[in-house]
Amino acid sequence: MLEDTDTREVPRMRILLAEDERALADGLADGLRREGYLVDVAYDGAAALVALGAADTDVLVLDRDLPVLSGDAVCRTLRAQGHPVRILMLTAAGALDDRVAGLDLGADDYLTKPFAYVELLARLRALGRRLTPSGPMAVFEAGGIRLDTVRRTAERDGTPLALTPKEHGVLEVLLAADGAWVSVDEIVEDVWEQPDERRRTVVKATVHTLRRKLGVPDPIESAPGFGYRIGPRA
Numbered sequence: 001m002l003e004d005t006d007t008r009e010v011p012r013m014r015i016l017l018a019e020d021e022r023a024l025a026d027g028l029a030d031g032l033r034r035e036g037y038l039v040d041v042a043y044d045g046a047a048a049l050v051a052l053g054a055a056d057t058d059v060l061v062l063d064r065d066l067p068v069l070s071g072d073a074v075c076r077t078l079r080a081q082g083h084p085v086r087i088l089m090l091t092a093a094g095a096l097d098d099r100v101a102g103l104d105l106g107a108d109d110y111l112t113k114p115f116a117y118v119e120l121l122a123r124l125r126a127l128g129r130r131l132t133p134s135g136p137m138a139v140f141e142a143g144g145i146r147l148d149t150v151r152r153t154a155e156r157d158g159t160p161l162a163l164t165p166k167e168h169g170v171l172e173v174l175l176a177a178d179g180a181w182v183s184v185d186e187i188v189e190d191v192w193e194q195p196d197e198r199r200r201t202v203v204k205a206t207v208h209t210l211r212r213k214l215g216v217p218d219p220i221e222s223a224p225g226f227g228y229r230i231g232p233r234a
Helices: 022-034 045-054 071-081 096-105 117-128 165-176 184-191 200-214
Strands: 014-018 038-042 059-063 086-091 109-112 139-142 145-148 153-156 220-223 227-230
Touching: 014 022, 014 045, 022 038, 022 117, 038 045, 045 059, 045 071, 059 071, 059 117, 071 086, 071 096, 086 117, 109 117, 117 184, 139 165, 145 165, 165 184, 165 200, 165 227, 184 200, 184 227, 200 220
Parallel strands: 014 038, 014 059, 059 086, 086 109
Antiparallel strands: 139 145, 145 153, 220 227
């Protein structure tokens, strides 16, 4: 496992890169360190679990096809333990069913190989916006809404909500903003994985169905030029 000693203050997010292709892992780690991140590296799934127990990791970049212990098994183990680390899953399989399967396992985001380095950075920034100063938030609550990001469950006033992955993602972004406005562009970047899916119109449609499932009173405020928020009235 490699550890960064960079002392720059921004950003200070700690990343564990679990990737068995050593050249790729080491190259990505070097690049991320130059961006100012703290980076550890594990080359198999078992080593990744050990590393997560040894350091307070904010984001796990997890290859799905790892030796010793697969990325799927690592993800299942972490979520069963209630570990709050954010998981960005990497895979060579780009089919919709594969992406959905990864998210259903408990991954927060999904990136298909080969990927552009700038897209990886964008995904990390998006996950970083969902972190508190002390680390990942596992549960968000406001206005009777409770969202568990580890178990991927949601409820309002004790009633379970059947949310799609995109609705779950939008709700998480809004709750994580803690009453602040979130622009449509920020929501698109945070929630929609594939560039060809990143259309502003899908945000409006998803917010519409999310509002319907959340019920009344409507907790989501909207304003032209500002975006959306779950404000004080919630």
